[in-house]
Amino acid sequence: EAGVVQSPRYKIIEKKQPVAFWCNPISGHNTLYWYRQNLGQGPELLIRYENEEAVDDSQLPKDRFSAERLKGVDSTLKIQPAELGDSAVYLCASSFGGGGNTIYFGEGSWLTVV
Amino acid sequence: EDQVTQSPEALRLQEGESSSLNCSYTVSGLRGLFWYRQDPGKGPEFLFTLYSAGEEKEKERLKATLTKKESFLHITAPKPEDSATYLCAVGKNTDKLIFGTGTRLQVFP
Known part of the structure; x- marks a missing residue:
């Protein structure tokens, strides 16, 4: 069974440019997360x-970050405009439910803003 | 304030030299404690979930234990392929997962 799939794996952009990341969760997992790792x-x-409902977006910098999960499956995370400090993974x-259920991660999208 | 602290930050072991990694936590509404392994350039890979004090789980050379305030990841007779960063995370009743900063393990032949 396929795991969490992300694309692109690597992205280098200039500051002030937009960037988008795509995620396909494990089949049947209703809970989807976006994390940032410095x-x-x-x-x-x-x-x-x-x-398809965002139930916790308290840590999302809403002035430049946006996310959507149409139809409750795939999700897209967008940054516009990107800043140097956004360089991260x-x-x-995804998980089946939240709380104490196991969360499975994708390989990550590595962003470098220059 | 919820907090997860891992120690040591880095650990160098000779192949076969057993040791332990520590994860201490202060969190309200604990739903579970998770251990992940992360290789360079990869996402975290799930290892164990512990739900209650006294619980233990094993997988190959790894054994995870849990008390009310901390968890240990014991590595018995490690091999070079065990080299990675080991992340600890606590799951809250608010469905939030809080990570520590990890322990970077290097095992030399």
């Missing part, structure tokens, strides 16, 4: 979806 740090939650993850 170098040498643990992942930090940006947004969590239950089906953007990890998508």
